[in-house]
Amino acid sequence: MRLPRLPEPTRRALTFWRRSIQARVVISTVLLSAVVFSVVGWFLLQQTRDGLLENRVDAVVAEANGGTAAARKLLDSAVGTDSDADTQRQQLAATIIQRGETRGFSAVLFGPSEPGSRIVDGGATFTPGLDTSSVPDSLQAHFDQDTSTAWTYTDIETTDPDGTTSEEPGIVVASQVTLPADSETYTLYYLFPLDEQAETLALVTRALLTAAVLLLVLVAGMTWLVTRQVVTPIRLARRVAERLAAGQLQERLKVSGEDDLARLATSFNQMASNLQRQIRQLEELSRVQRRFVSDVSHELRTPLTTVRMASDVLHDARADFDPVTARAAELLQTELDRFETLLADLLEISRFDAGAAVLEVDNLDLGAVARRVVDATAPLAQQRGVRVVVRAPEEPCLAEADVRRVERIVRNLVTNAIDHAAVDGEDAGIVVQVAGDDHAAAIAVRDHGVGLAPGESSMVFNRFWRADPARARTSGGTGLGLSIALEDTHLHGGWLQAWGRPGEGAQFRLTLPRRAGSVLRHSPLPLVPTDVAEPVS
Structure with missing residues (x-):
C-alpha cells in the first residue's frame, strides 16, 4: 500500500531536521530542558500547595477551636438564667454566624445530633446563602462514633442574593457542644474558603511558567551560540571538501586559534596538500602513460606498414615455397593481422584516456x-x-x-x-x-x-x-x-x-x-537469464 504524500512544509521541516545538526541539538536541548523544568516546577508547586494548605489548616482549626470555646463559654454563662432550649440554640447560632461573617467563614449549627442523623434531615441553622450540602457526609458520619474535633476538604457552594451560584474549595472543621437547656449535643460546622491560597498558588504558577519560558529561551539561545561555534567550522570544512571534490585542489581551511577545531583544520589542510600532491603525481603519470601509448602506437605504424607489405608478398608467393616456409608465411600474416588489431585498439584506448572520443x-x-x-x-x-x-x-x-x-x-x-x-x-x-x-x-x-x-x-x-x-x-x-x-x-x-x-x-x-543525454533508471531486459534457477539458500 502506497503511503500518502506528506505536505510540502512537513517535508521541508523533515529535510531541515535531517540536514542540520545545530537544529537537532538546539531542539533536543530545549525539549529536555522543558521536561526538567516541568518536573521541577511541578515539584515546587506541590511543595507550595502543601505548605499553603498546611498553614491554612492550622489556622482554621485554631479559629474553629476558638469559636467553639467562645460558644461553650457563652452557654456556660447562660446556665440558670435561660431554660428555653430554642432560645439558647438561636442565640448560639446567631453568635457563631455573626462571628463567621466578621472573620470570613460560614457556619452551620445542627442538632440535636444523634448517631445517624444528618443535616438533610432538618434542624440546621446556617449562614444565609450557604448550601448545607457543602458539609460532606463523611465528616457528619465522624460524630456517629467519635466526639473529637475533625476537619476535611470540601467544595463550598453559596448563592448570592441575585441568585448566582458559586463554588470554591474550602475546609470544614466540625466540633460539638452541649446545650445546657436540654442537655442535648449540637454540632458546629465551620466552613473556611481557600480563595486566598488559590490566588497565591495561581500567582506562583504564573511566575514559574514565566520563568520557565524565559529560561527555555535563554537555553535555546545559549545552545545555539555554543553549537554555532562548533558547527560553523564543520560547515566551512564541508564546503571546502566539496570544492576539493570538484577539482579545486588549492582550497584550504582558515586556521585560527589552537583548540581542537584549529588542530582539525590544520590536519585537514595537511591531508588536502598530500592529496593534491599525490593526485598531481598520478595525473602526470597518467599523462605520461597516455602519451607513451599514443606515441608508441603511432610510431609502430610505419614499420608495421613495411612489414605488412613484405608479409603480403611472402603470403602471395607461399605456393612456391616449401611446406615449412609456406606455413611460416601464413603464421606471419595471421599474427600481423592480430598485431594491427591490437595497435588499433591501443590507439582507441589512448583516445578514451585523453578524452578525445566523440559520438556521432x-x-x-x-x-x-x-x-x-x-x-x-x-x-x-x-x-x-x-x-x-x-x-x-x-x-x-x-x-x-x-x-x-x-x-x-x-x-x-x-x-x-x-x-x-x-x-x-x-x-x-x-x-x-x-x-x-x-x-x-x-x-x-x-x-x-x-x-x-x-x-x-x-x-x-x-x-x-x-x-x-x-x-x-x-x-x-x-x-x-x-x-x-x-x-x-x-x-x-x-x-x-x-x-x-x-x-x-x-x-x-x-x-x-532511447534519447541521447537521458539518464538510465532501468533496463528492458533482466541481467540474470530467465532460464537460470535461483540457488536454494
Whole structure:
C-alpha cells in the first residue's frame, strides 16, 4: 500500500531536521530542558500547595477551636438564667454566624445530633446563602462514633442574593457542644474558603511558567551560540571538501586559534596538500602513460606498414615455397593481422584516456545491428560449431546512438560469447535478445559456456584480463575488446553489465537510453537469464 504524500512544509521541516545538526541539538536541548523544568516546577508547586494548605489548616482549626470555646463559654454563662432550649440554640447560632461573617467563614449549627442523623434531615441553622450540602457526609458520619474535633476538604457552594451560584474549595472543621437547656449535643460546622491560597498558588504558577519560558529561551539561545561555534567550522570544512571534490585542489581551511577545531583544520589542510600532491603525481603519470601509448602506437605504424607489405608478398608467393616456409608465411600474416588489431585498439584506448572520443549520434535500430553482427560473425560461429540466434521484435527498436561504436560493442560481445560458448549438446548456442521500452533499449548476449566465477563479472571489463589465461582466443582477440566496449557504453551514458555462473554460462547486457543525454533508471531486459534457477539458500 502506497503511503500518502506528506505536505510540502512537513517535508521541508523533515529535510531541515535531517540536514542540520545545530537544529537537532538546539531542539533536543530545549525539549529536555522543558521536561526538567516541568518536573521541577511541578515539584515546587506541590511543595507550595502543601505548605499553603498546611498553614491554612492550622489556622482554621485554631479559629474553629476558638469559636467553639467562645460558644461553650457563652452557654456556660447562660446556665440558670435561660431554660428555653430554642432560645439558647438561636442565640448560639446567631453568635457563631455573626462571628463567621466578621472573620470570613460560614457556619452551620445542627442538632440535636444523634448517631445517624444528618443535616438533610432538618434542624440546621446556617449562614444565609450557604448550601448545607457543602458539609460532606463523611465528616457528619465522624460524630456517629467519635466526639473529637475533625476537619476535611470540601467544595463550598453559596448563592448570592441575585441568585448566582458559586463554588470554591474550602475546609470544614466540625466540633460539638452541649446545650445546657436540654442537655442535648449540637454540632458546629465551620466552613473556611481557600480563595486566598488559590490566588497565591495561581500567582506562583504564573511566575514559574514565566520563568520557565524565559529560561527555555535563554537555553535555546545559549545552545545555539555554543553549537554555532562548533558547527560553523564543520560547515566551512564541508564546503571546502566539496570544492576539493570538484577539482579545486588549492582550497584550504582558515586556521585560527589552537583548540581542537584549529588542530582539525590544520590536519585537514595537511591531508588536502598530500592529496593534491599525490593526485598531481598520478595525473602526470597518467599523462605520461597516455602519451607513451599514443606515441608508441603511432610510431609502430610505419614499420608495421613495411612489414605488412613484405608479409603480403611472402603470403602471395607461399605456393612456391616449401611446406615449412609456406606455413611460416601464413603464421606471419595471421599474427600481423592480430598485431594491427591490437595497435588499433591501443590507439582507441589512448583516445578514451585523453578524452578525445566523440559520438556521432543517429537513430539506430538495435535489432538491425544485432542481425548485421550475427551475419558478420557467422563464419567464426560455424568454425566453432556454435549456433547464434537473434530474438528481436518485429517493430524497430530505436535509440539515439553512434552506429559504429554500438556495432563494435555488440561484435565484441558476440565474438566473446563464441569464444566461450559450449560446443557440444543442446546448449551449443548463443541467443542475442533485443528489447526496448519508452526510456531504454537493450541487447543481451547469452551463452551456455564455462560461465564466470563469483567476482569475475566486474573484472571481465579490465584491460587484458582473461578468466582462463591458458584458453586460446578463437577470434584472435587482443584482450581490450570488452574494455573498449565499456568505454563506448559510458560514452553513450549507458550500462554494460555481465552475469555468469560456473557451468551455466554467462550473459552480457548492453542498455542504452532511447534519447541521447537521458539518464538510465532501468533496463528492458533482466541481467540474470530467465532460464537460470535461483540457488536454494
